[in-house]
Amino acid sequence: MSKYEALTGDQAVATAMRQINPDVVAAYPITPQTETVEFFAEYVANGEVTTEFICVESEHSAMSACVGASLAGARVMTATSSQGLALMWEIVYIAASYRCPIVMSLVNRALSGPINIHCDHSDVMGMRDSGWIILFSENCQEAYDNIIQAVRIAEHPDVLLPVVVCQDGFITSHAMERVEVYDDAEVQAFVGTYRPKWSILDVDNPKTYGALHFYDYYYESKRQQAEAMAHAQRPILEVTNEFNRQFNRHYGLFEAYRLDDADVAIVVANSTAGTTKVVVDSLRAQGLKVGLLKPRVFRPFPAKELANALCHLKAVGVMDRSIAFGSMNNAGPLFLELTAALAIHGVHIPIADYIFGLGGRDIKPGEIESVYRDLLRIAETGKVERLVTYLSVRE
Amino acid sequence: MTQLKGWRDIPIGGVILEGGNAVEYRTGGWRAFRPVFGQAPCIHCFQCWLFCPDSSILVDAENEKMAGFDLDHCKGCGICASVCPVNAKVIRQAGEKLNRDDPRLCIRMVEEGKME
Ligand code: SF4
Numbered sequence: 005m006s007k008y009e010a011l012t013g014d015q016a017v018a019t020a021m022r023q024i025n026p027d028v029v030a031a032y033p034i035t036p037q038t039e040t041v042e043f044f045a046e047y048v049a050n051g052e053v054t055t056e057f058i059c060v061e062s063e064h065s066a067m068s069a070c071v072g073a074s075l076a077g078a079r080v081m082t083a084t085s086s087q088g089l090a091l092m093w094e095i096v097y098i099a100a101s102y103r104c105p106i107v108m109s110l111v112n113r114a115l116s117g118p119i120n121i122h123c124d125h126s127d128v129m130g131m132r133d134s135g136w137i138i139l140f141s142e143n144c145q146e147a148y149d150n151i152i153q154a155v156r157i158a159e160h161p162d163v164l165l166p167v168v169v170c171q172d173g174f175i176t177s178h179a180m181e182r183v184e185v186y187d188d189a190e191v192q193a194f195v196g197t198y199r200p201k202w203s204i205l206d207v208d209n210p211k212t213y214g215a216l217h218f219y220d221y222y223y224e225s226k227r228q229q230a231e232a233m234a235h236a237q238r239p240i241l242e243v244t245n246e247f248n249r250q251f252n253r254h255y256g257l258f259e260a261y262r263l264d265d266a267d268v269a270i271v272v273a274n275s276t277a278g279t280t281k282v283v284v285d286s287l288r289a290q291g292l293k294v295g296l297l298k299p300r301v302f303r304p305f306p307a308k309e310l311a312n313a314l315c316h317l318k319a320v321g322v323m324d325r326s327i328a329f330g331s332m333n334n335a336g337p338l339f340l341e342l343t344a345a346l347a348i349h350g351v352h353i354p355i356a357d358y359i360f361g362l363g364g365r366d367i368k369p370g371e372i373e374s375v376y377r378d379l380l381r382i383a384e385t386g387k388v389e390r391l392v393t394y395l396s397v398r399e
Numbered sequence: 400m401t402q403l404k405g406w407r408d409i410p411i412g413g414v415i416l417e418g419g420n421a422v423e424y425r426t427g428g429w430r431a432f433r434p435v436f437g438q439a440p441c442i443h444c445f446q447c448w449l450f451c452p453d454s455s456i457l458v459d460a461e462n463e464k465m466a467g468f469d470l471d472h473c474k475g476c477g478i479c480a481s482v483c484p485v486n487a488k489v490i491r492q493a494g495e496k497l498n499r500d501d502p503r504l505c506i507r508m509v510e511e512g513k514m515e
Pocket residue numbers: 434450451452453454455456468469472473474475476477478479480
């Protein structure tokens with residue numbers, strides 16, 4: 005039997021980790037992920053899990069320990085934020101290329117500098133080409149659900165890639181919400197046992213991990229990695245559908261909210277999608293045909309599916325919580341990917357980017373409403389006057 | 400040279416499935432300097448064998464003799480020449496600094512490809 009608990013996002017992740025009971029967790033505390041590590045350390049101390057918890061001296065070591073443990077055949081998890089992820093960088097790429105099915109909880113926080121501890125998506129966007137599967141979560145429940153699914157996705161024999169589950173720093177990680185926590189046994193049955201293909205500890209069958217690949221094999225190895233990512237969508241959906249059936253949820257590659265008959269829509273990930281739903285409802289009450297698309301699976305990027313879901317619209321607004329500096333018009337990463345996807349799939353609708361919430365700047369319903377009003381104007385004229393708008397920045 | 404495999408045919412994650420096959424990877428081509436014997440006779444102390452980072456000192460186990468260099472794998476680092484006690488004892492004039500390819504040495508490091 006599942007039960008409802010009041011949990012913060014960090015606590016929800018720690019709860020999922022307790023239920024999953026991974027073989028190894030190597031993590032270093034960093035705001036705003038700290039609570040996850042604290043709660044989990046308590047579970048370890050209390051004997052509620054049998055996990056080998058490795059207290060490391062830095063995130064670089066945390067990810068290194070994760071890779072080593074994963075190659076040994078362990079089910080491995082970690083958690084970090086912002087600078088912590090930045091310090092892991094080198095090994096983040098290695099985890100993906102060694103095909104280690106590590107699961108990471110990433111509590112999104114702005115990258116320095118200037119130094120800041122609050123939410124934006126610059127941390128995860130920096131790892132978008134690292135070879136990790138990336139999932140977004142709107143709230144504590146989704147963070148909890150995604151962590152459980154991430155284990156199965158990562159370890160799926162047709163995937164074997166690391167998975168990162170994002171939630172918004174403080175907004176989700178420190179907000180207490182009603183979370184449906186499933187029965188421990190049910191979660192354990194869902195995640196099952198990890199059966200690694202190979203193990204570095206199998207001394208009777210010695211293998212070499214991390215060997216040098218030159219111009220002779222590096223390229224083949226990378227081509228193989230691209231193939232794994234290219235085919236990850238099907239196993240992701242398999243796991244998602246099984247989870248939906250078992251726990252009565254409705255996850256997909258993304259969530260379409262009042263989108264089918266909409267004229268204009270906002271595309272926005274994580275917690276702001278929740279605020280946007282409220283705005284959609286209030287504008288709908290005024291008879292305005294507005295909708296929302298909330299990405300869940302960001303890597304692999306579901307280009308075709310997104311193009312299909314958006315092709316009937318008269319205008320699309322992307323809300324980006326980070327800037328891809330020096331890119332076309334200094335737009336955000338989500339916008340850049342989406343415009344490319346639409347163009348390639350022959351969808352030619354006006355699209356504009358709205359940068360918001362950097363370093364935890366509050367985003368209010370009024371500002372989201374202003375985006376919808378802007379989009380409705382664009383829909384009418386068919387003209388995008390400003391490709392990139394900085395919402396609520398002081399002039 | 401073994402036939403290079405396509406990306407569909409190699410194990411994922413860059414894993415090498417058989418152990419002990421580093422020997423098949425010929426790193427000797429990276430060498431800029433090559434170890435060769437000079438005039439001073441080897442005393443078969445195996446210091447070079449102990450220190451060689453590439454296991455490239457050949458050994459005649461039966462006769463307990465140092466037997467030369469495995470030039471398919473030797474990378475020419477010169478560690479063998481540095482640790483060789485015979486090299487250290489080559490008689491030199493006061494203040495004389497021996498070149499690494501001095502013919503009086505036991506192990507000399509000569510430039511790869513240079514005709515002597
Ligand atoms: S030069 Fe270096 S690699 Fe070659 S035999 Fe001497 S110690 Fe070994």
